[in-house]
Amino acid sequence: MQKFNSSKHPHRRYNPLLDEWVLVSPQRTKRPWQGQEEEQNIAQCPEYDKDCYLCPGNTRSNGNKNPDYEACYVFENDFPSLLKEELEVTADTTSNLMQSKPERGINKVVCFSPKHNLTIPEMELSEIEAIVKTWKQQYLELGAYEFINYVQIFENKGAVMGCSNPHPHGQIWSQSSIPSKAEKTQDNLNAYYQKTGKSLLEVYLDEELLHQERIIAENEHFVALVPFWAIWPYETMLISKRHFASLADLQPKEEKAFAHMLKVITVKYDNLFKTSFPYSSGIHQAPTDGLPHPEWHFHMHFYPPLLRSATVKKFMVGYEMLGEAQRDISAEQAAKILRELPTTHYKSSN
Numbered sequence: 001m002q003k004f005n006s007s008k009h010p011h012r013r014y015n016p017l018l019d020e021w022v023l024v025s026p027q028r029t030k031r032p033w034q035g036q037e038e039e040q041n042i043a044q045c046p047e048y049d050k051d052c053y054l055c056p057g058n059t060r061s062n063g064n065k066n067p068d069y070e071a072c073y074v075f076e077n078d079f080p081s082l083l084k085e086e087l088e089v090t091a092d093t094t095s096n097l098m099q100s101k102p103e104r105g106i107n108k109v110v111c112f113s114p115k116h117n118l119t120i121p122e123m124e125l126s127e128i129e130a131i132v133k134t135w136k137q138q139y140l141e142l143g144a145y146e147f148i149n150y151v152q153i154f155e156n157k158g159a160v161m162g163c164s165n166p167h168p169h170g171q172i173w174s175q176s177s178i179p180s181k182a183e184k185t186q187d188n189l190n191a192y193y194q195k196t197g198k199s200l201l202e203v204y205l206d207e208e209l210l211h212q213e214r215i216i217a218e219n220e221h222f223v224a225l226v227p228f229w230a231i232w233p234y235e236t237m238l239i240s241k242r243h244f245a246s247l248a249d250l251q252p253k254e255e256k257a258f259a260h261m262l263k264v265i266t267v268k269y270d271n272l273f274k275t276s277f278p279y280s281s282g283i284h285q286a287p288t289d290g291l292p293h294p295e296w297h298f299h300m301h302f303y304p305p306l307l308r309s310a311t312v313k314k315f316m317v318g319y320e321m322l323g324e325a326q327r328d329i330s331a332e333q334a335a336k337i338l339r340e341l342p343t344t345h346y347k348s349s350n
């Protein structure tokens with residue numbers, strides 16, 4: 001019988017944050033591709049677009065006017081997925097199998113820069129630090145509402161991610177409940193913490209730093225890596241070295257280090273296929289329910305769709321919808337490729 005080799009043979013990996021498995025098939029990376037190719041959106045954007053709803057001084061689609069902002073600009077989403085108003089709940093008529101409940105929340109749009117054509121990897125560190133400070137301020141402000149118990153900060157970047165506008169921006173959806181993925185993460189972090197008195201991600205990070213094979217970059221306060229259980233080909237995580245629960249605890253030096261690591265990972269991403277690299281990214285951190293959350297360990301996920309070029313993306317369909325997530329290229333191979341990419345943006349002159 002042949003000896004199992006994880007870089008050659010199919011195997012499943014366990015994700016302790018979501019209590020799920022992923023199928024890894026490293027032997028499939030050579031299969032030919034005659035499927036869909038996403039045409040590359042290489043149209044060069046101007047620094048200001050008079051028709052852009054997010055550009056400074058422009059009027060948004062519902063008539064609200066943006067100020068001539070010079071750094072980050074935050075406004076309440078004109079088409080929110082959640083509403084602030086409290087609703088009177090009538091008697092519950094559904095069965096146990098059909099449960100539903102009203103959900104309140106506040107949606108914000110965060111414009112990262114007044115420049116329509118700037119992206120995070122092309123920003124100065126000071127501009128990225130301004131985004132981090134804005135995220136922290138929004139987390140504190142939204143978390144202070146008594147009916148807001150969870151704040152999801154995220155960015156959909158690139159048309160292929162359904163992003164409706166190339167202007168650099170992200171969103172914040174804050175709400176009364178803890179949404180499913182954050183709740184599953186919290187349950188698993190808490191189970192580990194109750195059992196060991198330790199932070200699952202702190203112990204995990206120590207092991208990864210020992211192995212080094214999935215590490216992409218590190219600075220004094222943060223590590224960028226491809227998680228052992230990664231699903232998307234170039235999925236990564238930014239994990240704080242210190243065990244703290246949320247942006248509320250981020251110290252000034254950590255703010256700078258977080259901004260630096262955001263720059264490093266997004267520059268490497270753009271350098272991978274020499275294109276503006278699409279992704280959905282988001283921060284997972286403690287709820288704002290006023291309870292102590294010693295189990296939470298601040299971290300950020302990057303879920304990029306591209307598979308092997310600027311125009312070939314991974315699809316989570318078929319077996320992944322019915323069985324479980326599956327990937328070809330291994331986490332170790334993806335980490336090595338990202339680790340070896342330069343931290344100078346391919347478009348920069350210097």
Ligand SMILES: O=C1CCN([C@@H]2O[C@H](COP(=O)(O)O)[C@@H](O)[C@H]2O)C(=O)N1
Pocket residue numbers: 053060061062076077078079080109155156162163164165170171
């Ligand atoms: O005039 C506008 C246009 C877009 N928006 C909001 O901006 C958000 C754009 O974010 P995405 O491109 O990631 O979908 C989207 O949620 C949309 O509702 C406004 O609030 N006002």
